[in-house]
Amino acid sequence: MQPDPSRERPDHNIAMWGAPGSGKTTLLAALFIALTKSDDDWKIIGSDPASSDYLIEKTNALLRGKLFPEANMTMERYHWTLLGPALRKPGFWSRKAKPGPPARIGIGMTDAPGGWYGPAGGPSALDGSGDPRLQKLLDNLERSRGIVFLYDPIREFTLGDAFDHMHAPLTRLAERMLAAGEFTDGKLPHHIAVCVTKFDDPRVLETAEKRRLLTVDIDDPYRLPRVTSEDARELFHELCQVSASGTADMVLKALDQFFHPDRIRFFATSSIGFYVDRRTKRFDWDDFQNMVPGEADEDSRIRGQLHPINVVEPMLWLGQRLAAIRPTVVS
């Protein structure tokens, strides 16, 4: 009897990190849908029944109910495994390669506490070190070697708190990694996929269009606009200019300070993608919003079919990069 690969300890972990409401749960549900639609042999599986149920529930909410899935308050206890294709090992006695175990990458999700949190707001806790959420995030980040960092440009435009959510955890993480001797090249050892979310929002798309950053995949039957990873950093930089607090550019600087350039990649991401009319089956510049806003006491809904954009790609990039390095021993 073969062991259940999802029950085995993953080779690496990926931490999904973002401010509350930045779209982590939606991204996870969209990831499941996108992987199912994808030709790649990657899949996401719950690490335990509760995590599987959570994934099923959120995916159904997105697909059937057309609702944006709400995050569970205790989502830190859910874990999933990204299972890649089986690695083929070269045969020792013969030239025929043998199938090896599939790549296993654990996925954990944690809200990033914002501001200077502390149990009572006292001086000793001004850096947030006493906040249990920060501790959980740090634990998650410390045992991960891949990070999916969600940057919500619309939230930044209205609230401008991205740097608040990033600063304390990053500083604390660096402190821990330095103590553990993991700061070898002067940078954190993590690979980080910076996902600029809400790419489907007109303000984000328009910014990309104005900067001439949009491309269309010629194989895409819907002709959906995209921003390549090479250009996504420029989009990120451009969007930082409209931060409500004016501190968004410090996010970019902090990323450059703490992560090696080879280990940073930017993605312009949309979990729900653009609206595509069922009849025309083509992206329409005049009508592409895929979200129907709700009444004051209601949530927004998904308007049409989901067309996730750059949801799989960050995971695959992290998966491929992590698979190429020695499995972590951190548990």
Next chain:
Amino acid sequence: MPEPDRDLSRKAIAQALADLADTDRLTLVEIAADGVTTFLLHRDDNGRPRGRSWSATWPGLAGERGWGTHPAETREAVLRMARAASSTADVMLVAASSADPQVEQALAWLRAAHPAAQVLRAEAPIAALIREVIADDPLTRSYELIVVLVDSDTSRPRLTSRQLFPLGSRPGARTRVALRCEAAGAHGTAFAVVTWQGPKPRLLSVQSAPVAPGRYEVTAELVRPGRVRFTGLPALSPDPRGWDQLVAALPDRLAGGSGPAHLVCAVEVCGADDQVAERLSRARQMISSASGELGGLLRVSLLAYAAHSYDPSAPEFPVRIAAWEAGAGEALNALGALEERGAVARGYPYHPHAAQLEDMLAVVVERLGRADPAPAVILTVGGLPPHPARTDQSRILPCPHRHDWRKLLAALRQRQGTVLGAICDQPADQAHQVWHRIGAAALAHLEAVDVRGLAADLGLVASSPVHLPFPLLDETE
């Protein structure tokens, strides 16, 4: 030889009356078996025949001594009775045909005194005959109704007259005239009939009644000279005002609301029930208010629009044309049906932050484009902004029909005589900027609308009540 025939007498008197000039008098002296009666006929300032008479018996003329005692004195008494002003005055002598010596003697004296007088013979007293002749006298002047004309450029009213009966008209003649009545104040609208003698009209009759504003098809009937009866109006009664007083009541200028008006009411019927009810209530008030002052001159169109559906499985409620260029009553009935139905298109997948305002504008532009370019007041009652024609930074989903509210609004603003007003859920300083354009001429807050003031701002009614003492000639006739 005198003609005893009554018809001949009638014709002779009628001819004499017809020949009577404005300044002349006609004297008819009836010499009957019981005495002498003199009738003095003339025409008044309006050419209408008027008459008076006086009588004396033979004993009264002869005195206590009796007929024949003092013939000279009796003769003088008979001639005084005739009271003919001069020998040049027209005199007709009408004598009884019986061979009464007193009659014959008196006739002889009168014929001698008025040798040019026409002599008629009549059996019965001629008083009734004279009344008949007067009543059947053809008009010697045209009868005209005083009406108001409004200069379309200056809005200044001016008086003129519309002919009712030409010269020669006889009693029983009828004529129809289309009139418009405005609010007329306490005395009501005056229907003044005049004749013209020189540059100034001469008032013949004034009757008035509180007439509801509106268009009227009035029939005027010439009952008799000097008497015109109007039908197609509320009951008229004599007006105590004189000509100068009536003319003084004419305003210098009409500030609006004096002409036919087309009110297009478009109401947003999505949202909370009480909000929708309030909007419909305001539309009702506006229609009722304008109708109260304009009456039948007001045409009303009523449209209802809601929210777009963004899910093919949920029905779209298209813009509903509840009434188009209907009377106020019909429009209010249609409004009642909307009130009964209440709010529609609520919740998912209907867009909560915008409404089909652009679809409504498209309908109005198309409908108004079909008709003659008559003035129209477009009053929109709602609160949500329209959908953009295409995705923009408002994040409001685009109109499924790609209607462009900016272009549609521009088309309406360029249309001659089109006025845009709005009653918005929010006060002006909080209303979406679109509402300032939809209510370009006047923007009111739903919760505090001075309905009449808004109607005045939109030019539907006069800003302060302007009373027109006379009817307007309906130029659409």
